[in-house]
Amino acid sequence: AQRVTQPEKLLSVFKGAPVELKCNYSYSGSPELFWYVQYSRQRLQLLLRHISRESIKGFTADLNKGETSFHLKKPFAQEEDSAMYYCALSVPGGYNKLIFGAGTRLAVHP
């Protein structure tokens, strides 16, 4: 079965420090990977998806099929980055349903 693992429940960093939110998945084929962000009391928002290869708000993520990972990175964290981050997986033929990881709370301290 497909699964997404986010090993860290909480990641606490200082402003200006690099950030890496880990995401590993289990799927033998070619999945699509997404990062969603949920700011306090707001809805889930798409941050980025691997096929677009965009950098949003300074965040990037590279799909590593060999390591089955899709880690989210940002070189310099900002206080406004504090939020819940969810990694999600969609598989071909899966009717677009998303399989989410448990989420990582990022806390950026001044």
Added chain:
Amino acid sequence: DSGVTQTPKHLITATGQRVTLRCSPRSGDLSVYWYQQSLDQGLQFLIQYYNGEERAKGNILERFSAQQFPDLHSELNLSSLELGDSALYFCASSVAVLAGGSVADTQYFGPGTRLTVL
């Protein structure tokens, strides 16, 4: 603002009762998805509709059902409620469903309905 709306925002009810959660997708989106977010299970896919037809089912209990109406809004019906059904229920929408394709359609989420069962 993604445009997906959900009502009500909060719902408090008792065990054994039945509730209906409503979702209106973004204008032009034909697919609607329902997800449940609970402390112990995280975010889990429940069910999906495309243009009025059920397309995929996830971990949805038999006590739960859903439908999508001709105007494309969707309702999630939860019956014989138990304490464990307390959760945040999200609706998401996307333009289309690409069942056999290799590119997933971006889903846009609503603000959620928080259900508390006492």
